[in-house]
Amino acid sequence: MMRPIAWIAVSLGLLGAVAHAGPLRVVTEETAYSYLQAGKVSGPATEVVEATLQRAGLDDYQIGLYPWARAYDMALQEPGVLIYLIARTSEREALFRWVGEIMRIDYHFYRLRERDDIEVPDLEAAKAYRVGVLRDDVRHQYLQANGFKKIVVTAHNSDNFKRLLNGQVDLVPMPEQDMLAQCKEAGLDPNEVERTLTLGDSTQLYMAFSLQTDDATVLRTQAAFETLQADGTLARLMGGSH
Missing domain, CATH: 3.40.190.10 (Periplasmic binding protein-like II)
Known part of the structure; x- marks a missing residue:
């Protein structure tokens, strides 16, 4: 049986065509799970994000490494921004559109x-x-x-x-x-x-969209992330470390 988000995405026909107009901006900071390597943003968490977007059919994106405050502000203020690894807290709950939990840390x-x-x-x-x-x-x-x-x-x-x-x-x-x-x-x-x-307690680290991001893009990405969780891809990718 399909899980709810995936069912909604399929029923709306969202997985058949790319929903977002223009490139998504994907933002993060330098951590042990997201870092610059050979001029490219890499790391296990980055691989999860890229695998999710690829499976969602959202191939037009650019990943940038920023100071956290800058990345956070972009995701807070601008449309079409996907941020990771962002802690999901009660204070932030209504500020972003949450896609999925990549990992938990202490x-x-x-x-x-x-x-x-x-x-x-x-x-x-x-x-x-x-x-x-x-x-x-x-x-x-x-x-x-x-x-x-x-x-x-x-x-x-x-x-x-x-x-x-x-x-x-x-x-x-x-x-x-x-x-x-x-x-x-x-x-x-x-x-x-x-x-x-x-x-x-342990902190949940997510990928999340800015509030102004269109519904179709968010639903596609949530559905794709669920399949990564279900087939073990998420656990496999996060098994590596820097």
């Missing part, structure tokens, strides 16, 4: 191992330290909502991690794979960085 506070003066037994204790975050990222919003005042904002993951290394911030919240990728890029032994605290 964010952890990390400190330099040599900084044994930093003790973070709970979230409240972390408020005493300078915390590096990406502008408008879900971690930025989460910490603000929880009363953090010593927030140091940057545009890129790499800049944020460098601030940890040179002592400009005391803690950075990152998923483990991003931390490992940043250590590799910096030529640093990952054992020099220590996890101190996990932030809240």
